[in-house]
Amino acid sequence: MSKSISKVAVVGTGVLGAQIATLSACFDYQVAAYDPDEQAFRRVHQHLASVIAAAGQPPPVSLEDWNESAEAVRICPSLAEALQDADLVIEASPENLESKRRVFAEMDALAPPRAILATNSSSIPISRIESATGRPERCLNIHFYFPVLGSTMVDVMGGARTTAEVFETGKDWVRSIGCVPLTVKKESLGFCFNRVWRAIKKETLHMWADGFVDFQDVDRAWMLFSGMPYGPFGLMDNVGLDVVYGVEMVYYNESRDPRDHPPRALKDMIDRGELGAKTGRGFYIYPDPDYARPDFLKS
Ligand SMILES: NC(=O)c1ccc[n+]([C@@H]2O[C@H](COP(=O)([O-])OP(=O)(O)OC[C@H]3O[C@@H](n4cnc5c(N)ncnc54)[C@H](O)[C@@H]3O)[C@@H](O)[C@H]2O)c1
Missing domain, CATH: 1.10.1040.50 (N-(1-d-carboxylethyl)-l-norvaline Dehydrogenase; domain 2)
Known part of the structure; x- marks a missing residue:
């Protein structure tokens, strides 16, 4: 477990969010998640089980652990409930700048001030989202790949004001869930891989x-x-x-x-x-x- 993170909140439990939530639970984080479509998590999990089984069972977890951990993810009826006490919030909502900025503004209003806010966006640098919050220095890109269970590399990229401590905490957390952080040293559309x-x-x-x-x-x-x-x-x-x-x-x-x-x-x-x-x-x-x-x- 990461030293400063014990509770992870995932916002948006579609194809990627459901996997990020499950992988975090596999490594004993308390995980809460919110999606306006409350069925999304279960639906995606069922579909992914077959994709992941077809892809084999590479590290860091077995398929059995994966399925058990999915049960431990708490699906919340509201964003406020999911973000309560969160140390790290990972946003995995649709790939649209304006809607991500709205989601980040809500996350900022509801998450504890200490919480780090990260986006899993595939293409939008956090520097374009961070100003929707009052804590740009605690925002960053943490970008997972599909399928999370097989592709364990994760891009980590800071924004205009991300502190070194937040950046390192993000990388530590990525390592703590069995993944390999790819450090993006300056803003790059598309990150590393x-x-x-x-x-x-x-x-x-x-x-x-x-x-x-x-x-x-x-x-x-x-x-x-x-x-x-x-x-x-x-x-x-x-x-x-x-x-x-x-x-x-x-x-x-x-x-x-x-x-x-x-x-x-x-x-x-x-x-x-x-x-x-x-x-x-x-x-x-x-x-x-x-x-x-x-x-x-x-x-
Ligand atoms: N699909 C991939 O392989 C992949 C890989 C890496 C990163 N990503 C990124 O992850 C993010 C999500 O992509 P995805 O493929 O999981 O999409 P998806 O369409 O499968 O899931 C998006 C989920 O967000 C939910 N949502 C909609 N509005 C929301 C809101 N206001 N708040 C919270 N949740 C909301 C939807 O109900 C849906 O379940 C995107 O930014 C995408 O670029 C996707």
């Missing part, structure tokens, strides 16, 4: 949308190369294609470079409700996607 993953997403999406290759062959190549149980398109399905699109748009809005704009074909899928594993259809069809077939790599 997300910039690498972003380059892969951008390239492969355009390779597919421009008709150069089938997405299945990209995934086959990646799986053979890396030994991972899915390739970039399978991973995007699991992340959620709406989330992928939103993140790509953040990069595009930053650069205004047309080459950074996500392909129209991806938006068409989203408009049809094909958001990936969570809606049963994305690039693949769930719950039994082709990439999980034993003969997928032989085709």
Whole structure:
């Protein structure tokens, strides 16, 4: 356990928040969580159990611990209740700057003054959110990857005024839940590893949308190369294609470079409700996607 943190609150228990809450509980933190959709945590947990089982059981916890710890997460009916006595608050609500600023203002009003406020945003630097609070020096980015149980690296990045003590506390907490903190030394859109993953997403999406290759062959190549149980398109399905699109748009809005704009074909899928594993259809069809077939790599 981290020396200064014993209670963790998670705000938003969708795909990522549910995992962050569960992993914290695995390492004996008291965990409270809030989501306006009270069913979100259970729904996501059920879906993730199969994703994580398919991905094997890498460290830091076993699947059994994982499932037991999910039961220990206290789902609260209000944000105020979830934030009571919190030492660390991790926000994992939708990827939208204005709504995250509103959520941070509420968190600031309801959490104890000592609490550290962190965002799990995939693309928004905390320096753009911190001014919504009266404690910018206690705000930072703590960014987990999907699936949290298999991808144990976590970006940690400060904002304009984050103190060294808060930054180190964030890193210590990340270590204390069996993860590896990646220190981002100065503000970087995409943090550390997300910039690498972003380059892969951008390239492969355009390779597919421009008709150069089938997405299945990209995934086959990646799986053979890396030994991972899915390739970039399978991973995007699991992340959620709406989330992928939103993140790509953040990069595009930053650069205004047309080459950074996500392909129209991806938006068409989203408009049809094909958001990936969570809606049963994305690039693949769930719950039994082709990439999980034993003969997928032989085709
Ligand atoms: N999906 C990924 O692989 C991934 C990876 C790393 C980081 N992230 C980041 O994590 C955050 C959440 O992404 P996600 O994929 O879990 O999204 P998601 O859509 O699965 O979950 C978001 C949850 O937030 C809830 N919510 C909506 N408004 C809220 C509010 N005002 N307060 C609290 N909760 C609210 C929703 O009900 C939903 O359950 C985003 O910032 C995203 O960029 C996602």
